Amino acid sequence: MAIKVKLRQKPISGNRLSLYLDFYPPIIHPETGEPTRREFLGQYLFSETIKDEKGRIKKISISPLDKKHNKETLQIAEQIRQKRENHLNKPEIYTGQEREQLRIKEIGERNFVEYFKQLADKRKASNHDNWISVYNYLLAFTKGFLPFARLNETFCNDFREFLLSTQSLKRTQAKLSTNSAFSYFNKFKASLKQAFKDGLLQTDLNSRVEPIKPDETQRNFLTLEELNSLVRTDCKEPLLKMAALFSAMTGLRFSDIQKLVWGEIEFINGNGYVIRFRQQKTKGQETLPVSDQAIELLGQRKSPESKVFEGLNYSAYGNKHLAHWIGAAGITKDITFHCFRHTFATLQLSQGTDIYTVSKMLGHRDLKTTQIYTKIIDENKRAAANKIKLEL
Secondary structure, three states, X not given: OOOEEEEEEEEEOOOEEEEEXXXXXXXXXXXXXXXXXXXXXXXXXXXXXXXXXXXXXXXXXXXXXXXXXHHHHHHHHHHHHHHHHHHXXXXXXXXXXXXXXXXXXXXXXXXXXXXXXXXXXXXXXXXXXXXXXXXXXXXXXXXXXXXXXXXXXXXXXHHHHHHHHOEOOOOOOXXXXXXXXXXXXXXHHHHHHHHHHOOOOOOOHHHHOOOOOOOOOOOOOOOHXXXXXXXXXXXXXXXXXXXXXXXXXXXXXXXXXXXXXXXXXXXXXXXXXXXXXXXXXXXXXXXXEOOHHXXXXXXXXXXXXXXXXXOOOOOHHHHXXXXXXXXXXXXXXXXXXXXXXXXXXXXXXXXXXXXXXXXXXXXXXXXXXXXXXXXXXXXXXXXXXXXXXXOO
């Protein structure tokens, strides 16, 4: 029995229509082995109709550019439909080389922007938000459609320059910061790496494209004297105070402290306490030695699945209490929660801990990331040396 392949449309967000192939009878999905009737093409049209409040269909006008996009996309989708139908019903007409060329061409017609969105949707929490931000800039730069066949070094470098010169989508009349562009372009490069692994790119574009160089940022930190001042100062949010001091004593990020459970804290005879956890940011599995004093700070141990900092959330409300606590301790520096991690690094280095050990304790994958703290220490040493002045 011949398999019929029809091109159909499904409404999606943004008043768009996602294109997919409808097979009858169903075909076997190559990955799941299960019968399926749908194959989404990763391409979309701009809808020329809309539902009013009463559910009635009304025609709307779209721009000439969108009409051109619809026409070209439908032509490409129809070509894919015809080839799929031919391939399913007359596979013998293709040689092995022809089938491979057909596969590469079909991949080349897929929409990279939709593929990026799928990768973004697999991320969680703040990482997901950052990937969605990159997706929004891709939408702005590509108008929502970029076939894999047109994804090359020239496009990557053009997108790189776009991020370095475009306006921020979050702050009106403000240029996107270099460090945000650096972060966003790295996620774009990560998607290129994944696409190459998935067989959607024939070349490893990620390795060929230069990353954006970040601006050096000021890493504020606390001295040991200031840290002890905070210990003696009351905070209206005791849980926040405990978490901040714990970060200064362990170097843990807020995200890792927030999800820490008692079962991840172990005591090893002869070695003391360690925390075994997976970093929220890098996904690396870590074993972090911690001091007895840091554990004492946490209070009574609870069940293994219980969160150590139950109820700790990142919010503007929490940041307000953090600022009040810092000010009440007589500290005038601009201190965020992440500065307690910086404090851990700088205090360790200033007390003589070697940079390799500090890098491992911070969970850095690259020693260069840790070296920024050595520059801070050197600057402090220079400032201390200049304090001794003779009246010559």
